Amino acid sequence: MTATVGRVDKFEERRRELADAALQTLSELGYARTSLREIAQHTSFSHGVLHYYFRDKVELITYCVRRYKAVCVLRYDEVIAAARTGEELSTGFAAAMAGTLVVDARMHRLWYDLRSQSLFEPAFRDDVREIDAILEDMITRVVGRYAELVDGVPVLPSSAAYAGFDGLFQQALLRHLSGVETAPAQLRVDVERFLALVTA
Amino acid sequence: MTATVGRVDKFEERRRELADAALQTLSELGYARTSLREIAQHTSFSHGVLHYYFRDKVELITYCVRRYKAVCVLRYDEVIAAARTGEELSTGFAAAMAGTLVVDARMHRLWYDLRSQSLFEPAFRDDVREIDAILEDMITRVVGRYAELVDGVPVLPSSAAYAGFDGLFQQALLRHLSGVETAPAQLRVDVERFLALVTA
DNA sequence: AGGACATCTGGACGAGTGTCAAGAATTGTC
DNA sequence: GACAATTCTTGACACTCGTCCAGATGTCCT
Numbered sequence: 001m002t003a004t005v006g007r008v009d010k011f012e013e014r015r016r017e018l019a020d021a022a023l024q025t026l027s028e029l030g031y032a033r034t035s036l037r038e039i040a041q042h043t044s045f046s047h048g049v050l051h052y053y054f055r056d057k058v059e060l061i062t063y064c065v066r067r068y069k070a071v072c073v074l075r076y077d078e079v080i081a082a083a084r085t086g087e088e089l090s091t092g093f094a095a096a097m098a099g100t101l102v103v104d105a106r107m108h109r110l111w112y113d114l115r116s117q118s119l120f121e122p123a124f125r126d127d128v129r130e131i132d133a134i135l136e137d138m139i140t141r142v143v144g145r146y147a148e149l150v151d152g153v154p155v156l157p158s159s160a161a162y163a164g165f166d167g168l169f170q171q172a173l174l175r176h177l178s179g180v181e182t183a184p185a186q187l188r189v190d191v192e193r194f195l196a197l198v199t200a
Numbered sequence: 201m202t203a204t205v206g207r208v209d210k211f212e213e214r215r216r217e218l219a220d221a222a223l224q225t226l227s228e229l230g231y232a233r234t235s236l237r238e239i240a241q242h243t244s245f246s247h248g249v250l251h252y253y254f255r256d257k258v259e260l261i262t263y264c265v266r267r268y269k270a271v272c273v274l275r276y277d278e279v280i281a282a283a284r285t286g287e288e289l290s291t292g293f294a295a296a297m298a299g300t301l302v303v304d305a306r307m308h309r310l311w312y313d314l315r316s317q318s319l320f321e322p323a324f325r326d327d328v329r330e331i332d333a334i335l336e337d338m339i340t341r342v343v344g345r346y347a348e349l350v351d352g353v354p355v356l357p358s359s360a361a362y363a364g365f366d367g368l369f370q371q372a373l374l375r376h377l378s379g380v381e382t383a384p385a386q387l388r389v390d391v392e393r394f395l396a397l398v399t400a
Numbered sequence: 401a402g403g404a405c406a407t408c409t410g411g412a413c414g415a416g417t418g419t420c421a422a423g424a425a426t427t428g429t430c
Numbered sequence: 431g432a433c434a435a436t437t438c439t440t441g442a443c444a445c446t447c448g449t450c451c452a453g454a455t456g457t458c459c460t
Contacts, residue, residue, distance in 0.1 A: 030316075030317065030319070030321075032231055035417065035418085037416085037417085045437095045439085046439050047418095047439095047440095048419095048420085048438070049439080051419065057419095109316070109320065113319065116312045116316040118374070119309035119312065119374065125378055155397065159371065159386075159390075160368060162367075162371075163367035163370070164364040165367070166370075167365070167366045167367025168363045168364070170367070171359065174319065174332070177319055178329065186359075190360045193360065194356070194364070197398070235446075236447080245408070245409085247410090248409060249407080251448085251449065252408070256448075257447095
């Protein structure tokens with residue numbers, strides 16, 4: 001029994017390891033240019049092992065998307081919990097977004113790439129939608145807590161608020177990866193202003 | 201002379217014809233799954249002719265993106281010119297967005313796909329940025345005119361306003377292509393509310 | 401009509417793809 | 431240490447890809 005569990009764990013652990021290498025490769029090359037052999041070269045294994053752990057490429061990518069989800073919501077909750085005033089929350093949240101914009105730029109561009117793929121490939125849709133829901137929840141918590149702190153109420157449905165922040169972030173990412181050095185600072189300003197705007 | 205001009209025109213016309221077929225193919229399959237042979241099958245020519253009119257695939261795709269730009273800003277200006285009250289402009293603009301969301305869904309998903317590609321492929325960046333600028337201008341005109349009509353002023357920089365509308369549209373497109381039938385109606389409501397929000 | 405040029409065809413090429421399977425290497429168990 | 435199961439490597443397969451080119455076809459001018 002324990003031996004079997006141990007094997008399953010080992011199996012799952014290797015799947016995660018391979019998926020992480022795949023995520024790294026995808027974030028460097030993008031979905032359209034990422035091959036299984038290229039992924040394998042980011043590991044210490046040969047390309048054949050990918051088909052031992054994943055049935056086909058779609059299953060691997062799907063697994064990657066799900067795994068990305070587990071990592072993507074970086075600790076905004078700490079910012080929420082730590083903030084004692086509305087302004088603290090606003091600047092903290094904006095700074096966190098501007099920070100991940102730069103630090104995790106390649107992962108974020110992969111997210112937008114894969115989300116676009118889901119517009120064509122139904123196999124990715126459910127997982128993409130789930131990640132969007134998780135991100136929307138995060139925005140909902142931020143806006144809700146901010147409204148609490150400033151004695152206001154959210155004036156937009158949370159789906160619209162999330163769409164707004166997402167749009168701001170995406171434009172900032174485009175600018176940042178185009179070499180516009182003011183991109184993080186501008187995002188910070190925009191996020192703070194937008195957060196105030198959606199609360200009244 | 202006139203003969204030369206005629207030839208140039210014919211050459212350019214064929215380029216446009218091929219690029220339109222390429223756009224159709226891209227909007228059906230997405231960038232990652234579109235090959236030159238598949239594009240040629242959407243025309244009455246064989247695949248070799250593509251290399252007679254375009255040096256390589258990147259030049260063809262780039263030309264497509266530029267061509268898309270010429271079509272993308274559907275006549276929102278008519279809505280702007282026709283509206284006599286703020287409410288008219290708001291409902292007209294929202295209805296126009298909801299309309300193109302459904303009618304041109306495949307073209308819109310291509311736009312988001314190519315914009316994501318530009319996050320990885322520098323060759324597309326300039327053209328993508330130019331299209332984004334055109335779209336931002338359009339949003340700026342809508343918001344500006346709306347503010348005029350309701351005796352208010354835009355409260356967000358136009359880049360942030362555009363990012364917001366773009367985010368709303370993108371989420372609506374995801375829902376619409378996932379089969380959510382209320383997507384256009386929800387977009388209409390969200391756009392109207394957001395337009396009022398960014399004007400004070 | 402005939403020649404000159406533009407346009408198009410269809411096949412070939414080398415490289416790269418996802419997939420698979422036979423066997424080597426490793427690991428765990430008695 | 432020997433046997434069995436798991437794990438990994440390697441090479442092959444049938445494709446598809448972008449690119450190129452020799453030659454067929456079309457077009458236009460004199």
